[in-house]
Amino acid sequence: MHRFHRYAYVSLFASALFLPACGGGGGGGGGSASSGSPSFVSPAVTASAAFDYTPGVFAAPSTYKDQCQSPRPGTGDRAGSVTTENAWLRTWSNRTYLWYNEITDLNPASYNDREVYFDTQKTFATTASGAPKDKFHFTVPTDEFEQSVSTGAALSYGAYFKLIRASAPREVRVAYVQPGSPADTAGIVRGMSVTAIDGVAVSNGNAATLNAGLFPASAGERHTFSVRAVGASAATDLSLRAAVVTEDPVLKTEIITPAGDPSKTVGYMLFNTFGTASAEKALFDSFTDFKAQNVNELVLDLRYNGGGFLDIAAQLGFMIAGDANTNGRTFEKIQFNDKHPAINPVTNEPLTPTPFINTGADFSVDPGTPLPSLELDRVYILSTDDTCSASEALINGLTGVDFEVVLIGGQTCGKPFGFYGTDNCGLTYFTIQFVGVNEKSFGDYTDGFTPGANPGGAVIKGCSVGDDYSDPLGSRNEAMLSTALTHIETGSCPPAPLAAGGLRAKEKFIADDPETSLYNSPRVQARRLLKQSRLTRSRHD
Numbered sequence: 001m002h003r004f005h006r007y008a009y010v011s012l013f014a015s016a017l018f019l020p021a022c023g024g025g026g027g028g029g030g031g032s033a034s035s036g037s038p039s040f041v042s043p044a045v046t047a048s049a050a051f052d053y054t055p056g057v058f059a060a061p062s063t064y065k066d067q068c069q070s071p072r073p074g075t076g077d078r079a080g081s082v083t084t085e086n087a088w089l090r091t092w093s094n095r096t097y098l099w100y101n102e103i104t105d106l107n108p109a110s111y112n113d114r115e116v117y118f119d120t121q122k123t124f125a126t127t128a129s130g131a132p133k134d135k136f137h138f139t140v141p142t143d144e145f146e147q148s149v150s151t152g153a154a155l156s157y158g159a160y161f162k163l164i165r166a167s168a169p170r171e172v173r174v175a176y177v178q179p180g181s182p183a184d185t186a187g188i189v190r191g192m193s194v195t196a197i198d199g200v201a202v203s204n205g206n207a208a209t210l211n212a213g214l215f216p217a218s219a220g221e222r223h224t225f226s227v228r229a230v231g232a233s234a235a236t237d238l239s240l241r242a243a244v245v246t247e248d249p250v251l252k253t254e255i256i257t258p259a260g261d262p263s264k265t266v267g268y269m270l271f272n273t274f275g276t277a278s279a280e281k282a283l284f285d286s287f288t289d290f291k292a293q294n295v296n297e298l299v300l301d302l303r304y305n306g307g308g309f310l311d312i313a314a315q316l317g318f319m320i321a322g323d324a325n326t327n328g329r330t331f332e333k334i335q336f337n338d339k340h341p342a343i344n345p346v347t348n349e350p351l352t353p354t355p356f357i358n359t360g361a362d363f364s365v366d367p368g369t370p371l372p373s374l375e376l377d378r379v380y381i382l383s384t385d386d387t388c389s390a391s392e393a394l395i396n397g398l399t400g401v402d403f404e405v406v407l408i409g410g411q412t413c414g415k416p417f418g419f420y421g422t423d424n425c426g427l428t429y430f431t432i433q434f435v436g437v438n439e440k441s442f443g444d445y446t447d448g449f450t451p452g453a454n455p456g457g458a459v460i461k462g463c464s465v466g467d468d469y470s471d472p473l474g475s476r477n478e479a480m481l482s483t484a485l486t487h488i489e490t491g492s493c494p495p496a497p498l499a500a501g502g503l504r505a506k507e508k509f510i511a512d513d514p515e516t517s518l519y520n521s522p523r524v525q526a527r528r529l530l531k532q533s534r535l536t537r538s539r540h541d
Contacts, residue, residue, distance in 0.1 A: 051087045053107045061095055064088035068425035077425060083109045085425055086117040092424075093121040096345050098337050098417065098432045099134070115139055118429060127446070136415065138430050142423045155219060158245040159183035160304060161194065162386075162467075169203040172214075173469050174227070175304055176272070181245045186238045188227065191469040195235045196226035216242030230470055247272065249279035250286050254474045255293055260489040267295035267374075268481060270473050274308025274390040280315065281364035287319045287372040295374055299484045301382040301474075303409055303467060307389025310354060310436075311361045315371055317394055318356040321403050322375030326356035330439040331397040334418065337433075346420045346433070353439075356397070378404035380484045383449070384467055388413035393436055395449050399458035400438025407451040407462035408484045414448030463493035 051064070064087040067080025086108030094100050102123035111117035118139060125133040158181020164171040172194040177184045197213035200206050213223035221242040228235040252270040267290040273279060290298070298320060314331040330353040336345055344351055360369035381387075381395060392412050398405050419433040437443035442456030449455060451462025463483050471478040476485065486494050 051083050055105050058091045058094045061092040072426055082112055085114045089118050096433045099123040139427050142426050142428050145428050153244045153246045156245050157183040157240045159188050172202055182241045182243050191230040192227040198224050219243050249273050250282040252474045253286050258485050258489045264297050265295050266297045268299045270301040272304050274312045277363040279312050284365050291372045297488050299380045302387045302391045303382045303384040304386045305391045313390040313394045314354050314357045317397050318358045319373050320379050322373040325403050329401045331356045332436045334434040334436050380406045382480045383407050383409040383412050396438045400440045405460055407460050409480050411450045412448035414446045416443040
């Protein structure tokens with residue numbers, strides 16, 4: 001049974017190359033996501049308005065909402081212009097952008113491209129490290145966004161390509177493959193090195209050609225990948241066909257008894273996205289099985305999990321920690337700009353905390369259905385710089401109620417900010433509107449969580465270890481899982497853990513040709529950002 005939910009979209013940036021299609025909804029405030037297909041509800045708007053620019057003076061966003069240069073048939077769109085679309089962006093940004101007072105007020109009539117104008121509606125300040133303060137400002141076509149969020153389907157090969165080295169000599173490895181996908185059928189497996197694409201060497205070849213292969217633009221498109229298996233001396237050419245692939249949220253589970261401690265029953269779960277409705281049922285089924293098998297330690301593999309629905313993250317927190325640790329406690333609170341200390345400016349409702357959720361939330365599990373819980377005292381989380389957004393909210397929410405989190409791997413992405421994906425005239429806009437904090441009001445993790453660090457007064461134990469790609473995910477010999485098992489048995493890290501590898505989120509893949517690199521195009525950046533996200537449903541639905 002499919003039902004509709006309203007949500008806010010919270011996006012994080014990471015350095016992975018498994019990219020979904022993008023798009024968005026059509027609401028004036030938040031969008032509506034469904035466990036079937038999303039829909040969006042626009043507020044009532046006035047008749048088409050003439051635009052009169054006065055610096056520092058802002059009309060209500062509804063004044064210019066849905067007044068489009070190219071109205072969509074069968075929608076609430078009405079005749080307008082690029083100027084009215086830009087005028088809506090200006091007023092909407094001034095009302096809801098977290099750093100609205102850092103936007104330079106520019107005349108919408110001076111821009112003939114709505115996306116170019118949107119790029120001006122943000123802060124250009126930098127952090128102490130010199131990084132952009134806002135790295136998460138993007139747009140996606142509405143129809144593509146609806147498909148990605150509601151079904152998990154996205155245009156890809158079904159292989160998650162990880163960037164190990166960004167500059168020449170570049171290195172790209174296969175992190176995982178969706179079963180039954182074109183990549184799986186072609187014989188792509190974890191650990192393979194991509195040495196060439198369409199005859200162009202990955203190490204130092206032409207950026208545009210490489211990215212045309214890595215980022216296919218349409219279903220049915222074919223590219224030849226030269227790949228070298230782990231331990232092989234020669235590469236093999238494989239033809240990959242792009243298709244709309246549905247991502248399986250829980251890709252693998254295992255039950256493991258550590259050799260050094262038979263009293264422990266370890267549940268291992270490779271969980272790759274919170275961002276589809278099916279993730280709720282996948283977690284429900286997995287934890288039901290874990291509970292039936294008396295799992296008393298959990299290794300939650302979030303190394304490639306870019307985020308998704310915050311409510312599902314709150315459910316996962318309960319399924320891990322149970323009622324004794326979470327009853328009556330706050331999972332996350334969201335805070336908007338200083339114009340809106342108590343009222344959500346998108347939904348116009350009072351701001352209320354998200355609790356740890358102990359029942360079905362109506363994504364793919366019926367509301368009111370009790371969720372299984374392992375009632376653990378701690379959780380092991382495997383992390384990399386691809387661990388983002390809702391994944392980080394899970395870490396922050398659990399530490400906020402003094403639940404023990406042991407982080408194994410590398411520094412996480414670092415993105416506590418969020419936004420409501422808002423459609424206007426067929427394009428969905430994402431602009432930072434709020435920050436998420438835990439029960440202790442901590443949310444300052446823009447540099448991510450690091451094993452063994454002490455963010456916000458919460459001690460996060462852990463071991464730094466790299467993602468070595470030499471063994472299958474879920475194998476006891478795989479470096480990160482092996483390290484977690486050692487810590488479970490001994491309470492300490494192995495003598496010489498591997499240094500955490502991979503790129504930080506701020507680094508770019510093929511940056512030697514920024515003018516022609518598809519990686520640096522708005523389309524590709526948007527697809528990256530959409531993958532690293534969390535979705536926060538508003539409380540009134």
